[in-house]
Amino acid sequence: MSDLVVYGSPVSPFGRKVEATLIEKGIDYDFEAMSFIEPTEEFLTISPLRRIPIIRDRSVGTEGAQGTIADSSAICGFIEKKHPEPALYPADSYQYGRALFIEEYSDANLAPIAGGGIFRSIFFSLMQGKEPDVEAARKAWHEKLPPMLTYLDSQIEGEFFFGGQVTVADISVTCTLMQAMLVAEIDLSPWPKLAAHMEMMRQRDSIAEPYEKAEQFIRNALPERISLA
Ligand SMILES: N[C@@H](CCC(=O)N[C@@H](CS)C(=O)NCC(=O)O)C(=O)O
Incomplete structure (x- = not known):
């Protein structure tokens, strides 16, 4: 099991942005389908904006909102801090x-x-x-x-x-x-x-x-x- 799990759908461009970031950096991750159309209790707990994608860092929390981050830009910034290489943001x-x-x-x-x-x-x-x-x-x-x-x-x-x-x-x-x-x-x-x-x-x-x-x-x-x- 990987540290990171992405919740969402490959049909979401924001979800694919997060996946692309992880793949560029060679990071293993799990993927779990989650829909905003038929929201589950878990979705409502981990997505304050009612949107996908969301990421969970299992080393921080495995249940509820603990360990989760919503919003692709926040997620990509988090991934960059956790796994700086190769850098996906300019140094300048x-x-x-x-x-x-x-x-x-x-x-x-x-x-x-x-x-x-x-x-x-x-x-x-x-x-x-x-x-x-x-x-x-x-x-x-x-x-x-x-x-x-x-x-x-x-x-x-x-x-x-x-x-x-x-x-x-x-x-x-x-x-x-x-x-x-x-x-x-x-x-x-x-x-x-x-x-x-x-x-x-x-x-x-x-x-x-x-x-x-x-x-x-x-x-x-x-x-x-x-x-x-
Ligand atoms: N700013 C958000 C946008 C995410 C977003 O809008 N995701 C769409 C799916 S592609 C969504 O969840 N929409 C919910 C809705 O339309 O109710 C991000 O970057 O993650």
């Missing part, structure tokens, strides 16, 4: 602050559109036995995402957001954009640096392995990605 103080900002930009700005606007409009409708809300997804893709993608494209320095090092910023943006790619055809070619970044990141085991689990789940309900053209 300014770059460190910038990496936190890109992470927050992705979690708070991009996720509601790529996840809420595209993924949920299509997949949650299907799960409720309704037709996918393709119009809402199209609006998100054509009207809301482009300025965000233009901003992110402008922030990439070379291979990664910050020089030669994969950081939490690369992981967050990739996991979030890939949420839209689970259900829709997403063409990033108007943003060439972001497109190249995505291609490079999705080859990494840390991104590919959790995404593969999400993909298996989604393809059962939605065999083909939807065109938003």
